[in-house]
Amino acid sequence: MRVLAAMSGGVDSAVASARAVDAGHDVVGVHLALSRMPGTLRTGSRGCCTIEDSMDAQRAASALGIPYYVWDFSARFKEDVVDDFVAEYQAGRTPNPCMRCNERIKFAALLEKALALGFDAVCTGHYASIVTGADGARELHRSAAWAKDQSYVLGVLTAEQLEHAMFPLGATPSKDEVRAEAAARGLTVAQKPDSYDICFIPDGDTRGWLADRVGAEPGSVVERDGTVVGEHEGATGYTVGQRRGLHLGRPAPDGKPRFVLEIRPKDNTVVVGPKEALDVRSMAGSRFTWAGTAPVDPSEPFACDVQIRAHADPVPATARVADGELVIDVDEPLSGVAPGQTAVVYVGTRVLGQCTIDRTVSAVPAAV
CATH class of the missing domain: 2.30.30.280 (Adenine nucleotide alpha hydrolases-like domains)
Known part of the structure; x- marks a missing residue:
C-alpha cells in the first residue's frame, strides 16, 4: 500500500512513519509548511510546523530511508484555520484551531492531494485506533494509552476519511514506550518535548494577537x-x-x-x-458529522458520553438529531461549555460523531 506519512517533526509522527515502513508499505514522508513567515509560528518545544520542525522531520525520514517532501499549505492554513479562528472570536465563540487544522488541513486538503497523487492512505502519529465494525465499516476508537488518547481531536473525521487514515500508535500503551522506540531506532527526536498551545500565536498572548487584527x-x-x-x-x-x-x-x-x-x-x-451559572444541561450544533456509520435513526435519543475538550473527562449524556442540530443533554450539569467548542460524542470507546457547539442551555435560571 502507498502511504503518505505526515511528519510534523515530532517523535510521534517519526515512530508512526517507522512502523508504517516496518509493515511493508511504500512510505513517503511529507511535512506541511503552514506559514511563509517562520516568525509567526512557535519555535522549539512550543511549535509544531516550524522550519526547525521541518529539519527534524527530514532527519527522521533520512534515517528511515524514505523520500521526503515539504508541501506549502500556508494559504489554505491561513484561510481555513487562522481566519476562521479570528471570525469565531469576532462572533463571540471560543474556537479550537487544532480541530479545524485536523479537519480542514491534515484530513481534507492533505488527504485530497494524497489521493490525487495515487496514495492509498495518510499516516499520522495521533494516538487513536481504527477498528472494523460488525457492518464492515471502519470506526474510530480511543487509543490504548488513555492519558495520551487523541481521539477527541480526530472526532471531525468522516467515514470517507477514516477509510484512508492510518494511526500506527493507537495500541501503544505509553508515550515513554514511543520515545524508547525512537531512541532504539536512532531517531534524533526521541526526547524532543511535545508541542502545545496555538502554533500561530508565537508569544501565547491570544488577547493581544486578536487585538492587533480586529481591534x-x-x-x-x-x-x-x-x-x-x-x-x-x-x-x-x-x-x-x-x-x-x-x-x-x-x-x-x-x-x-x-x-x-x-x-x-x-x-x-x-x-x-456566579460560577454555578456556568453549568449547562444541554448543548446543540448544526455543524455535525458522523465518524463512520451513523445511527440508524439519529432522531431517536441514544445514550452516549460527551467530551468538550481534548483533556476533559467524558460525561454521560443523551443525544439526538432534531431540527437540523445534534442536541446533547448531559445527565449532570457540565461547567464552562462555550459556543465554538467541539462536542465529541462517544459510545464506549468509539467516536460516534461531533458537532461545533452553537448554543447551550443553562442549568441555572437567569433570575438566580
Missing part, C-alpha cells in the same frame, strides 16, 4: 439582568468561564467571584455571573 473597543461588563458592573477593553479578549482579568468595579452582593458567562459581539458586551 479592541471598550464596552460594558454586565450581570445577566443587565446591571453594569465594569468595563472591558475588548470583548474578543474574553472566553466563557474566565475569571481573571475582569477588573470589575462592583463586587457581587455575596462577595463571591464572577465568571464570564457569555460574549455578545453585537453590542460589545461581556456577561458575567
Whole structure:
C-alpha cells in the first residue's frame, strides 16, 4: 500500500512513519509548511510546523530511508484555520484551531492531494485506533494509552476519511514506550518535548494577537439582568468561564467571584455571573458529522458520553438529531461549555460523531 506519512517533526509522527515502513508499505514522508513567515509560528518545544520542525522531520525520514517532501499549505492554513479562528472570536465563540487544522488541513486538503497523487492512505502519529465494525465499516476508537488518547481531536473525521487514515500508535500503551522506540531506532527526536498551545500565536498572548487584527473597543461588563458592573477593553479578549482579568468595579452582593458567562459581539458586551451559572444541561450544533456509520435513526435519543475538550473527562449524556442540530443533554450539569467548542460524542470507546457547539442551555435560571 502507498502511504503518505505526515511528519510534523515530532517523535510521534517519526515512530508512526517507522512502523508504517516496518509493515511493508511504500512510505513517503511529507511535512506541511503552514506559514511563509517562520516568525509567526512557535519555535522549539512550543511549535509544531516550524522550519526547525521541518529539519527534524527530514532527519527522521533520512534515517528511515524514505523520500521526503515539504508541501506549502500556508494559504489554505491561513484561510481555513487562522481566519476562521479570528471570525469565531469576532462572533463571540471560543474556537479550537487544532480541530479545524485536523479537519480542514491534515484530513481534507492533505488527504485530497494524497489521493490525487495515487496514495492509498495518510499516516499520522495521533494516538487513536481504527477498528472494523460488525457492518464492515471502519470506526474510530480511543487509543490504548488513555492519558495520551487523541481521539477527541480526530472526532471531525468522516467515514470517507477514516477509510484512508492510518494511526500506527493507537495500541501503544505509553508515550515513554514511543520515545524508547525512537531512541532504539536512532531517531534524533526521541526526547524532543511535545508541542502545545496555538502554533500561530508565537508569544501565547491570544488577547493581544486578536487585538492587533480586529481591534479592541471598550464596552460594558454586565450581570445577566443587565446591571453594569465594569468595563472591558475588548470583548474578543474574553472566553466563557474566565475569571481573571475582569477588573470589575462592583463586587457581587455575596462577595463571591464572577465568571464570564457569555460574549455578545453585537453590542460589545461581556456577561458575567456566579460560577454555578456556568453549568449547562444541554448543548446543540448544526455543524455535525458522523465518524463512520451513523445511527440508524439519529432522531431517536441514544445514550452516549460527551467530551468538550481534548483533556476533559467524558460525561454521560443523551443525544439526538432534531431540527437540523445534534442536541446533547448531559445527565449532570457540565461547567464552562462555550459556543465554538467541539462536542465529541462517544459510545464506549468509539467516536460516534461531533458537532461545533452553537448554543447551550443553562442549568441555572437567569433570575438566580
